[in-house]
Amino acid sequence: MTAPVTDPLRPLEAETYLVTLLTPVTRRALRDEALTQVDPGCFADPMFEHMWRAARALRDDDRAINVRNLLGRMRDDLPQRSPRDHASVQRAARWFEGHAGHVPEVGPFGEHIATVTRCGRLRRLVEVLDSVRAQALEADDPAQALTLAYEQLGKLDQADDDEHVHSYADLLDQFLEAQRTPDDAFIVPTPWTDLNGLLLGGLRAGRMYVVGGRPGDGKSISVLQMAHRCAELGHAGLVLSAEMGAPEVTDRMVSSGAVVEQSQITRRRLDDDGWNRIGEYYNRARSLPITVVDKPNLTLPYIKSVAREAKRRNNIRFMAVDYLQLVGSDSRGQQREQEVAAISRGLKQLSRELDIVVLVAAQLNRENVRAERRPKASDLRESGGIEADADVIILHHRPLIEEGDLKGQPGYTVVLYVDKNRIGRTGFVELDWRAHYATLGSTRQHAPIGGA
Known part of the structure; x- marks a missing residue:
């Protein structure tokens, strides 16, 4: 038969x-x-x-x-x-x-x-x-x-x-209209004035910002701080955390927003001043349009699904992912660098598809980054695809000082290097290191990278 x-x-x-x-x-x-x-x-x-x-x-x-x-x-x-x-x-x-x-x-x-x-x-x-x-x-x-x-x-x-094919005449009309109405452009300032200068005003929709650092160098702090600022300015968004659960994400954002030491919050030992600060923060922060997703096994299809649904329901304008190398892949038989490159490309495409700011924390290779030299984009773990896809790469560096590593102590600094910037200048800004408040403080100075 x-x-x-x-x-x-x-x-x-x-x-x-x-x-x-x-x-x-x-x-x-x-x-x-x-x-x-x-x-x-x-x-x-x-x-x-x-x-x-x-x-x-x-x-x-x-x-x-x-x-x-x-x-x-x-x-x-x-x-x-x-x-x-x-x-x-x-x-x-x-x-x-x-x-x-x-x-x-x-x-x-x-x-x-x-x-x-x-x-x-x-x-x-x-x-x-x-x-x-x-x-x-x-x-x-x-x-x-x-x-x-x-x-x-x-x-x-x-x-x-068809929707992606445009005549140059139509594009010129759109260009003139955009120039006549500059206030209509979606640009969200970061918490740091001099960084905004390098970024020509701040974060822009349709672009992916990769924030890299070694463990403990504050990449998650700055990503959460920028996401919090977006929400404070009235823009809805997502925070997707593969590293921390939602309670820990909340602890960090409350510590930063209320200016209360993390140690008090973590130990659940708030003094009177801490309670007063958190009470004031609570009243103004309950309406912040942030949704936190703390799925430990984040995958690119899941992120796309959640983001598209949030865009449809809440018109989100930003998304933060912490952190890139913890995002899983559904692809089989690929090397990890290929998987990370596919995830990076997918996040970049999502920023354009949904017209949102995408903030992505990423780890640097420990073995390639020494404390005495500034990091570079090539130091990103599984970096090939990340370097190509990112519109802006911001790298954290905490240089050694004579007294040794004073992590978490007031007066210490962290340097943010803008190592890649498609529409603005590269350079660096030096910020107050205030990890005890889950915060990076006011700008100290800035300069072109060539003068670093």
Whole structure:
């Protein structure tokens, strides 16, 4: 008996995997990422395509995605209530019943996303080529048939890219309008005046800022401090922490915002002055539009899913990730440097897609960075992709002093080197080291890097 022929452009396993993501609560992040990345038309199975369209519609309407709502939406989407249409929904109901309780593994997620997308595009190409062949067989003039073929193939190639194609005349109009309304530009000042000077005003939407440092050099402090400043100025945002839990993130932001020593907060031994400061801070900070995510096993698909949902619901303007090398990858068989490069690229793309400021803490290689020399972008761990993707790289350095390392003591300093800056100057600023308040203080001085 001859085995059935498998159509390579109808990847049943990959399509089944994606559709089984729709109902398990534990796979919600992967589901949301897949719904964003995969167009319903990519599915070869019409039932799966119908399910996927229903899931997208529920997501856009802020309704729960479960079997009951999916089947209800599928019925609502039917053009007519014929017996054939009813049978289609009944088939979907039986399919969900047969897959109840199944939770797909995380590992093959990226591979199946790529497979379904690739096969969907190839099927559309085959359909166009079949149409071109039919027209060529009926054409009286080969030149006319060739022209029609170019038109159809051109439309296929352009189908997903129209929104990214701009005429120069339109761009010039937008340029003049932007120059006439400078206050409309989204620029958020950092807490440090001289750093703002190097950054031409502050943090800008659509750009990724990488803040690097060795453990204990304050990279997390400055990222949280910049995120807190964004929120103080009324901009909603996310803080995603793979290193610290939400209570510790809160401790640090309260210590910085209320100017209360971290030791008092950590030991839960506030004096009267500390209680008064925190009371004042509490009253003004409860309305800060910050959402903290402390998932320990952060992955790029999860970050994208959470950020896109927060953009849709709350119109976030910034996102802080602490820290890059702790973000996991769903890719299999890649070296860690390749994984980190893919994560870095994904975060940069997300900054442009959502038009938000992305702040990313990153570690420096311990073995390459000595206390007596300033760090460089190449010192970033798994640095190749990070260096290429970042719009701005800010590197922390706490130089040794004669008395030794006075970490955490008043009067100590930390230097922030702007080692890469796509739209402004490189240089450095010297700040008060106030780790006991989870804060970097006022600017001491600044200079071009060449004079460092």
